[in-house]
Amino acid sequence: MFVLGLESSCDETAVAILHGRRILANLVSSQLAAHRPFGGVVPELAARMHLEALRPLLHAAMAEAGVTLAQIDLICATRGPGLIGALLVGFSAAKAIAWAADKPFVGVNHIEAHIYANFLAEPPPVPPLVCLTVSGGHTGLFYLPEHGRLQCMGATRDDSAGECLDKAARILGLGYPGGPAIERLAVKGMPRLSLPRPTIEGSLDFSFSGLKTAVVNLSHRLIQQGEELPRSDLAASLQESVVAGLASQLRAAATACGARTILLSGGVAANKALRERTAALAAELGAAFFVPPPELCTDNAAMVASAGSFHFARAGPDGLDLGVDPDLTP
Numbered sequence: 546m547f548v549l550g551l552e553s554s555c556d557e558t559a560v561a562i563l564h565g566r567r568i569l570a571n572l573v574s575s576q577l578a579a580h581r582p583f584g585g586v587v588p589e590l591a592a593r594m595h596l597e598a599l600r601p602l603l604h605a606a607m608a609e610a611g612v613t614l615a616q617i618d619l620i621c622a623t624r625g626p627g628l629i630g631a632l633l634v635g636f637s638a639a640k641a642i643a644w645a646a647d648k649p650f651v652g653v654n655h656i657e658a659h660i661y662a663n664f665l666a667e668p669p670p671v672p673p674l675v676c677l678t679v680s681g682g683h684t685g686l687f688y689l690p691e692h693g694r695l696q697c698m699g700a701t702r703d704d705s706a707g708e709c710l711d712k713a714a715r716i717l718g719l720g721y722p723g724g725p726a727i728e729r730l731a732v733k734g735m736p737r738l739s740l741p742r743p744t745i746e747g748s749l750d751f752s753f754s755g756l757k758t759a760v761v762n763l764s765h766r767l768i769q770q771g772e773e774l775p776r777s778d779l780a781a782s783l784q785e786s787v788v789a790g791l792a793s794q795l796r797a798a799a800t801a802c803g804a805r806t807i808l809l810s811g812g813v814a815a816n817k818a819l820r821e822r823t824a825a826l827a828a829e830l831g832a833a834f835f836v837p838p839p840e841l842c843t844d845n846a847a848m849v850a851s852a853g854s855f856h857f858a859r860a861g862p863d864g865l866d867l868g869v870d871p872d873l874t875p
């Protein structure tokens with residue numbers, strides 16, 4: 546089965562074509578450079594840039610995969626959560642193509658898509674499993690007893706882990722996106738500064754706003770005292786606090802449901818320290834561990850096609866009257 550996936554929920558326009566679970570094309574047009582001067586994603590700009598990028602990217606993906614529209618068996622697009630204007634571009638295009646070419650269509654939850662990036666592995670993970678999903682828009686722990694029954698075990702009560710890293714990076718003058726910049730700087734520093742953990746005791750939830758504020762306050766205090774910012778130590782301490790907090794809640798979740806399989810996903814899962822810490826945790830718990838390669842952790846359309854394929858096999862196509870939902874929950 547040839548599956549076309551479209552992703553446009555934030556600042557990456559992405560098109561992918563799968564044959565079964567094999568990736569034939571996986572193209573991403575990033576808007577990072579356009580948003581960088583603003584220190585974050587400008588929604589209106591994002592929507593306009595998706596509109597410009599989508600058609601050429603679609604043609605390039607078809608050419609790379611060596612597949613024509615007539616051969617495509619299923620069309621999937623991200624339905625939410627995300628920026629409404631951005632979502633509408635990819636979603637409307639996918640529905641229009643599905644209608645014109647008379648192909649089945651599936652709307653995909655972006656968070657589920659991040660989780661299903663793991664199902665492109667060979668061999669794929671097998672539920673029941675626990676998944677930690679950490680992106681710029683979301684941070685959560687999920688239990689998947691079987692396909693189609695995703696349950697949220699814990700989530701952030703305020704900022705996501707990615708947001709926390711992005712905002713802290715802005716304070717440190719590292720630019721946008723902050724996650725990769727913090728990671729590069731952290732390698733040069735020591736995690737010697739004391740920062741709060743982003744966990745909430747007695748629950749599997751997270752809170753990253755206190756950690757973010759602690760970085761702001763510490764930076765301001767040092768600047769006021771005329772001291773030079775220990776930027777690499779601050780980056781290392783922040784990364785350590787984020788990774789340790791995520792890992793300890795993942796441990797609690799995996800233990801609570803006796804998970805034999807642990808998954809990691811989302812843009813922050815591209816972080817080497819987090820990948821290593823969660824892999825070590827899984828090994829300690831005797832669980833199988835899956836994390837997508839970094840390019841499938843950050844936003845892409847292969848994960849959308851993957852999630853859409855599983856949805857289609859289980860529940861069939863969606864109607865073309867389905868709309869986007871910027872606040873869609875898993």
Ligand code: KG4
Pocket residue numbers: 555679680681682683706707708710711722723724725728811812813814815816817842843844
């Ligand atoms: O999943 P994603 O591409 O988009 C959303 O769905 O939000 O995640 C983007 C987030 C950003 O906050 C970015 O700073 C973070 O992922 N990120 C990283 C790394 N690469 C991307 N965070 C830490 N280390 C990285 N290497």
Ligand code: ZN
Pocket residue numbers: 655659680681811812843844
């Ligand atoms: Zn994402």
